[in-house]
Amino acid sequence: MASITYDNACCVYPGAEKLAVDSLNLDIDDGEFVVLVGPSGSGKSTALRMLAGLEEIDSGQIRIGGSNMVGVAPKDRDIAMVFQNYALYPNKTVGENMGFALKMRGIPVAERKEKVAEAAKLLDLTDFLDRKPAKLSGGQRQRVAMGRAIVREPQVFCMDEPLSNLDAKLRVQTRSQIAALQRRLGTTTVYVTHDQVEAMTMGDRVAVLRHGVLQQFSTPTDLYDRPKNAFVAGFIGSPAMNLFTAPVRDGVIRIAGAAVDLDAESDALLRRSGLSSVIVGIRPEHLSLADSGDGINADVALLEELGSETYVYARIDDPDITPLDSDSKIIVARSPQRAPAKLGEGVRIRQTSTAVHLFDPSTGERLG
CATH class of the missing domain: 3.40.50.300 (P-loop containing nucleotide triphosphate hydrolases)
Incomplete structure (x- = not known):
């Protein structure tokens, strides 16, 4: 050895x-x-x-x-x-x-x-x-x-x-x-x-x-x-992390009309960076379907039934965001329910955690 x-x-x-x-x-x-x-x-x-x-x-x-x-x-x-x-x-x-x-x-x-x-x-x-x-x-x-x-x-x-x-x-x-x-x-x-x-x-x-x-x-x-960077974020994890380049306006990141909730550390890093846009990453297990209230508006494109849980792939209509490695603006959320929605149905997706990852759009490196 x-x-x-x-x-x-x-x-x-x-x-x-x-x-x-x-x-x-x-x-x-x-x-x-x-x-x-x-x-x-x-x-x-x-x-x-x-x-x-x-x-x-x-x-x-x-x-x-x-x-x-x-x-x-x-x-x-x-x-x-x-x-x-x-x-x-x-x-x-x-x-x-x-x-x-x-x-x-x-x-x-x-x-x-x-x-x-x-x-x-x-x-x-x-x-x-x-x-x-x-x-x-x-x-x-x-x-x-x-x-x-x-x-x-x-x-x-x-x-x-x-x-x-x-x-x-x-x-x-x-x-x-x-x-x-x-x-x-x-x-x-x-x-x-x-x-x-x-x-x-x-x-x-x-x-x-x-x-x-x-x-x-x-x-x-x-x-x-x-x-450490957006590539590792997207490569590690199954399903992959949701990664979008999104604008920052008045210190707030919005995706399809919904403000992204950040913890205190990430919020401070974003404000100190002075970036006008940022790569934001959210893992599917930190998103779920919302019955009511605020959330990301999307249309169901695919349902992955795994028995104990379902992954919902939904298409976002937001001209201001750009997906990192795809042409389609798809966001993935995990649901503990079976068949929580139907194909083509409009849904609202909300965060269940402030575990959000932020990366510099020019270098792909993690903020902080």
Whole structure:
């Protein structure tokens, strides 16, 4: 086990105009589970491959346990990689697949069997050691790939979207198993995913990347409660945060005729900023349908029934506001009621909390 440091690490692909990873700085503690997350093309897989030695570091450093990895071959980094593709040998049994790397290192048969048996017990694979991969489910195959990494007892686990090939139910089950297993082993782990729910539920800390640049590196709770910029605010959370650029008049933000309620801290930040417009963010759980009184006037465009609750997507008619990442002025509110409205019906949406996020419209950075 070891700590990991990305120190202004950069990677650029031949012929590319922009860096795939641009001056990445991360300090990952010994035994920590860190998730790299971001949309396609954000540089998260490249950053992981740089750590594993599969991509060159064009400038800066990556250190494992204090040792600089620039120029060090992948086989000498004491890292075990788990890929999206299980990459199992179809003609070998589960036990042979798990122990193959040890065999190549010349580990005696008895020791090999002992290590494989210990890993199989951890992964509930003891009863499958004599089976071939074709006779296993997708989740079992992924656990075999995990076992192959575990028996090596590396300093670092690198996992590149290992759950992408699994169905939704199995993904939830397997991600909880991986997180629990990592905490039992205490091995430093860097995990790549494009799924922000996966990132939030698995990582001790999460690094959000965009266009190769680190946007924020923090705990899941901090990312959710205090996103550093509008991109992180819109990326973290499901459904996504409602984000609109809205005018500020006499210190008040209005959306479709309704004034946005701010807490004392946000109100002071807005007044000190002197901005004539601001990006305002409100999470769907802080909005609900109002029976009467003031609120945001909107027309229901979509209902998402989830059983225990309903998400209402409603279209706003307000020429003064601009949605951040969409052409349609849609606001999302959560309702504990089933079928609280009908499609096309006019509704009134009100705030249930002053937990409002404000961002500078020119930089996207959080106010304060």
